[in-house]
Amino acid sequence: MxxxxxxxxxxxxxxxxxxxxxxxxxxxxxxxxxxxxxxxxxxxxxxxxxxxxxxxxxxxxxxxxxxxxxxxxxxxxxxxxxxxxxxATELAASAEIQIKIMPCRVAAMEQLAHDVMVLHLKLPASQAFRYLAGQYIDILMRDGRRRSFSMASRPQAGQDLELHVRHVPEGAFSSRVFDSMKVKDLMRFQGPFGTFFLREDSDRPAILMAGGTGLAPIKALLDQAFADDNHRQFHLFWGVRARRDLYLHELLETWAAEHENFRYTPVLSEPAADDDWRGESGFVHEVVLKHVDDLSAHEVYACGPPVMIDAAKAQFPAHGLAPDRLFYDSFEFAVDD
Ligand SMILES: Cc1cc2nc3c(=O)[nH]c(=O)nc-3n(C[C@H](O)[C@H](O)[C@H](O)COP(=O)(O)OP(=O)(O)OC[C@H]3O[C@@H](n4cnc5c(N)ncnc54)[C@H](O)[C@@H]3O)c2cc1C
The missing domain is CATH 3.10.20.30 (Beta-grasp domain)
Known part of the structure; x- marks a missing residue:
């Protein structure tokens, strides 16, 4: 039918x-x-x-x-x-991208924080996989369940895909990553999915707001912008709990030093006593508003826990942000059938 x-x-x-x-x-x-x-x-x-x-x-x-x-x-x-x-609104930017099922092999694993593993996935040389920086894939687990993870790397022919996996207690996939996954393991995924990518038809200053591993697609998006010599203003606010959770702090500081159009503000919600933290603290969306009270000239790209996305949706419009200039991926838990 x-x-x-x-x-x-x-x-x-x-x-x-x-x-x-x-x-x-x-x-x-x-x-x-x-x-x-x-x-x-x-x-x-x-x-x-x-x-x-x-x-x-x-x-x-x-x-x-x-x-x-x-x-x-x-x-x-x-x-x-x-x-x-x-x-309904339609987007032209990703219309040429084909959603495929692909095999991949774990090429490297790097634990960058107590609960964050960075996975590098090697794709078969014979099959092209096209995506836009910011999109995500679904890992297809052997039992039929699917788990979504954003690509932290920008698309480059022949390069591995990078994923940032947060360990969810009892999590079916992330526990496997932390407990038993090994380099050379084989997996399958489907993708790319999603419409969280930089809108190229705008030169508005972009506020990037990440919570935890919500940094992954934002890292890809920034890396792509730098590679494209994009001169838009980017200000990243990265919210995590304590200093030990800033798992790519040095890279972001280096980018901020190298690129005049990029600013980086880390935000801790619960700094540890021995963090000796003098930077911003509190909820990341509140720190965004502390820095930029009037959002009417901006676009916002937000990615991370649903509670952070909900706060942005509820509060940013009152500060002048047009709802169609808020782009987000909300890291929802998977719903199993
Ligand atoms: C578009 C998209 C992109 C994503 N990208 C990333 C990424 O790059 N990196 C990343 O780390 N995550 C990402 N996520 C989130 C990730 O897909 C989920 O956290 C996923 O469920 C983790 O899979 P898991 O098998 O480890 O845990 P699951 O097996 O899915 O969950 C483990 C346990 O948590 C419980 N649970 C379910 N809902 C909640 C809740 N609301 N609060 C607390 N516990 C709950 C479940 O009942 C289950 O027992 C993304 C999500 C989406 C939608």
């Missing part, structure tokens, strides 16, 4: 087969809506249902009952039950 989706905002039309979601069917046809977690929780793919009906495989957690009743739709979960018309 197939139904048609018509996007009234752009005029594009495509078919949805069986129980495909609108987001997945769009991606198959190179039509990319802004999206992030694909689990129904982050809300990036909210759009408007103009006509027709959709069903949901899982409850669309990111939609309030009022939003549902008012005609909002969550494209990553919505499965049409007939022809539908929607009103």
């Amino acid at each position: 197939s139904f048609s989706v018509h996007n009234r905002k752009t005029g594009s039309r495509f078919d949805v087969e069986g129980d495909e979601t609108i987001l997945d069917a769009g991606l198959k046809h190179s039509i990319v809506f802004p999206y992030s977690c694909r689990g129904g929780t982050c809300g990036t793919c909210k759009a408007r249902l103009v006509s027709g009906e959709v069903g949901y495989a899982h409850p669309p957690q990111a939609l309030s009952p009022e939003e549902l009743a008012g005609g909002s739709v969550l494209l990553c979960q919505a499965v049409p039950s007939g022809d539908v018309e929607i009103e």
